[in-house]
Amino acid sequence: MTKPKAGKYDRSAEDLGNVVALEHVNLGIADQGLGTVFYMSGLGLTRDPYMMTSIDNMWVNVGRSQFHLPTMAKAQRLRGRVGLVIPDREALLQRLGRVTGMLGDTRFAFVEHEDHVETTCPWGNRILCHAPSSRFEGMALGMAYVEFDVPAGTAQGIADFYREVFATGARVEGDAAHVAVGIGQELIFRESDAAAEAYDGHHIQLYVANFSGPHARLLERGLLTEESNQHQYRFQQITEPATCRTLFEIEHEIRSLRHPMYARPLVNRNPLQTNRAYVPGRDGWVPEPTRAEMDDPRVEMRRERFEEATRRAAG
Known part of the structure; x- marks a missing residue:
């Protein structure tokens, strides 16, 4: 040995x-419509589909964290x-x-x-x-x-x-x-x-x-x-x-860490997916490898394949 x-x-x-x-940053906003345009359409983030689904608050997923954006008369x-x-x-x-x-x-x-x-x-x-x-x-x-x-x-x-x-x-x-x-x-x-x-x-x-x-x-x-x-x-x-x-x-x-919401899985969408250039199976966001695992040269090959698939999805 x-x-x-x-x-x-x-x-x-x-x-x-x-x-x-x-886990989250909480900022009051004055208009849920404008918040949707900025956070979802602009930044490409994902509204949590399960929690705060009305028009007085929204939770916006970004990886494993969130923005909490309740409606307030004066934005914070x-x-x-x-x-x-x-x-x-x-x-x-x-x-x-x-x-x-x-x-x-x-x-x-x-x-x-x-x-x-x-x-x-x-x-x-x-x-x-x-x-x-x-x-x-x-x-x-x-x-x-x-x-x-x-x-x-x-x-x-x-x-x-x-x-x-x-x-x-x-x-x-x-x-x-x-x-x-x-x-x-x-x-x-x-x-x-x-x-x-x-x-x-x-x-x-x-x-x-x-x-x-x-x-x-x-x-x-x-x-x-x-x-x-x-x-x-x-x-x-x-x-x-x-x-x-x-x-x-x-x-x-x-x-x-005993809080019921600790490590709750968050949905993150693939913002490149569109109805005009739809790719089956690519609705959810899949992370691109950003570093080699244990110096594995195969990671670079996987990264190149991911980038090619992303280009095809974007048209």
Whole structure:
């Protein structure tokens, strides 16, 4: 038997912190029709077919995560950006171009950058769309990060808060705190000198493995805002551990892995499928291989076949 070689693999790269998934971002919108045009027709995402199917709310699937978009008289604004991984940049740009006329009287816009396409929803929320890459740990479609603009001098305290309260990986790079919240997923808190917008109640939802530990630490600090049910609680203030000074506000909906909706399979459609160029069996979105598995050369062959099938489906 061959003796294993020490150091062949970086075993620490496989470690996960206590936060295991960023499940959804909740943003109130003013018009479900305009939301449908932007999120489904423009971005190419999928309305959840099973939950929130009326006209007062919609859940929009993006890989294993979601946007929750309830109707509100005044739309909510995230003080930062949401980063998505969306395959096929050219198809994305074509979709965004097609919806421009329907969203002409709104704040909708899109701009190409070297490594992403920056989009703005009808109410001013910025969503950055990236191609799949190693940066996102093999994610082919999903919500990779939520980035918040925070006051100058708060990044270190925010990183310390998540490490101490949630026992998850957090580091400071330059002017930003990066908090691990799932495989290929981060919360980013980037320092800014710009005047902060007033917080309007939008929220994010995280799943955590050790549910009671963060609860006890939040309770000790007087930060809990809601004891929702057996599987969920909420808090809003991120505080500096050493001084208890509030650094930033964003409501967190915290769920345990025993929550009935944890790992619920989400339907994701193939946005290239059309009635004019229909390909049987291609309604559902199938991820394109983004990295070789165990250096298997056959992955490249599968990728080429997928790309050819996609081109045929697009006509």
